[in-house]
Amino acid sequence: MLIREATSEDWPAIWPFLRRICAAGETFTYPRDLDEEQARSMWLLQPPGRTVVATAPDGTVLGTAKMNPNQMGPGAHICSASFMVDPEHSGRGTGRALVEHALDWASAEGYHAMQFNAVAETNIHAVALYRSLGFEVLGTVPEAFHHPAKGYVGLHIMYRRLD
Amino acid sequence: MLIREATSEDWPAIWPFLRRICAAGETFTYPRDLDEEQARSMWLLQPPGRTVVATAPDGTVLGTAKMNPNQMGPGAHICSASFMVDPEHSGRGTGRALVEHALDWASAEGYHAMQFNAVAETNIHAVALYRSLGFEVLGTVPEAFHHPAKGYVGLHIMYRRLD
Numbered sequence: 130m131l132i133r134e135a136t137s138e139d140w141p142a143i144w145p146f147l148r149r150i151c152a153a154g155e156t157f158t159y160p161r162d163l164d165e166e167q168a169r170s171m172w173l174l175q176p177p178g179r180t181v182v183a184t185a186p187d188g189t190v191l192g193t194a195k196m197n198p199n200q201m202g203p204g205a206h207i208c209s210a211s212f213m214v215d216p217e218h219s220g221r222g223t224g225r226a227l228v229e230h231a232l233d234w235a236s237a238e239g240y241h242a243m244q245f246n247a248v249a250e251t252n253i254h255a256v257a258l259y260r261s262l263g264f265e266v267l268g269t270v271p272e273a274f275h276h277p278a279k280g281y282v283g284l285h286i287m288y289r290r291l292d
Numbered sequence: 293m294l295i296r297e298a299t300s301e302d303w304p305a306i307w308p309f310l311r312r313i314c315a316a317g318e319t320f321t322y323p324r325d326l327d328e329e330q331a332r333s334m335w336l337l338q339p340p341g342r343t344v345v346a347t348a349p350d351g352t353v354l355g356t357a358k359m360n361p362n363q364m365g366p367g368a369h370i371c372s373a374s375f376m377v378d379p380e381h382s383g384r385g386t387g388r389a390l391v392e393h394a395l396d397w398a399s400a401e402g403y404h405a406m407q408f409n410a411v412a413e414t415n416i417h418a419v420a421l422y423r424s425l426g427f428e429v430l431g432t433v434p435e436a437f438h439h440p441a442k443g444y445v446g447l448h449i450m451y452r453r454l455d
Contacts, residue, residue: 151365158367200410202314203438204321204447241444244433246409247363268431268449270407275366281404284367286431286449 130223132230135180135193140169142190143182146215147172154277156255157211158247158284177205181230183214183223191215192223196231199244208235208243208291212255224255228262236291243289249274250283264289293386295393298343298356303332305353306345309378310335317440319415320374321447340368344393346377346386354378355386359394362407371398371406371454375418387418391425399454411448412437419448427452 135143147168154161159171174180178197182190192214199209210231214223235243243264248255250269264287272281298306310331317324322334337343341360345353355377362372373394377386398406406427411418413432427450435444 154366158363158365160365163365200321200436200447202321202323202326203317203412203440204410204436206438207433207436241435242433244436247367249366267433270370270405270430270449270451271453272404273363273367273370273407275369277366284363286433288433290434 130183130185130191130221130226132181132183132194132226135173135182137173139182139190139193140173143172143193143213144168146217147193147213149216150213154275156249156252157213158274179234181227183227183230185218189218191218191221192227194227194231196235198240199246206239206241208238208240209245210235210243211245224258225262228258232262232289232291240291242291245285245287247274248285248287249276250285251276251279256285256287259287259289262289293346293348293354293384293389295344295346295389298336298345300336302345302353302356303336306335306356306376307331309380310356310376312379313376317438319412319418320376321410321437342397344390346390346393348381352381354381354384355390357390357394359397361403362409369402369404371401371403372409373398373406374408387421388425391421395425395452395454403454405451405453408448408450410437411450412439413446413448414439414442419450422450422452425452 180195183192196210198205199207267286269283273284314322343358346355357375359373361368362370430449432446436447
């Protein structure tokens, strides 16, 4: 698997699974009916943000990640990141590889820590992955995520210091 | 004191103290050298966001607040808000009046709770005000705010349910 900077030419490969993940409404605090232009401008970031894709040896896009300062100004030394793996290519370790890549990049860029602001507590696969990579739950906003099947569930704020 | 919707005609009154507060770098995670157009587009919100000013009987702008969904989509039922009081008009209860106004508005709009994502723990006046109005600290991101005098200090995530 290769992880490299995303370009505008990757967008047609990203958009179908990004749309599908948003439409499912189970994991992201993005509009479920997100339109393509909105999605593209939210996902393909300019510096100091950064967007990457993970690709298979044949070039297939397996997943994508974006990284950005979590706050501006006096809070810009904490990195945030978001990850999407194409459900048709799950189970290949793409999510873990993308999170590890984001941690390495953020550390090399001089960020002090990584913070996720809104991890649905029902997204147990992601929560377990992040915990296994050293993240802890700093707090949980009660009933802050409206899951289509499970109703109102908590949103974890997750955090890991970088060295 | 009157609290009303801000219009573009209020901007010349807001900008000097907003710039001063950002430049001080002690309370907001905005760039300290924020330029006017950036500030204006960040502060004067369109629906579903909303921006208000608090004015004295003579029309002087004493402070301002903005309110907006804290997340999109499945997280859009939690409101966030930010408040700035002109330091030249502090001590008149403007901050408290603006927070109370934001809580009332968010409740009437059907939001379930209000969340602040980044309250510098050194901003003890704001933390005490929010606590007195029923907010609690859900978690604190360690060393997430670079205070110009106190160094790296925590950022509280604060929360209050709305009824």
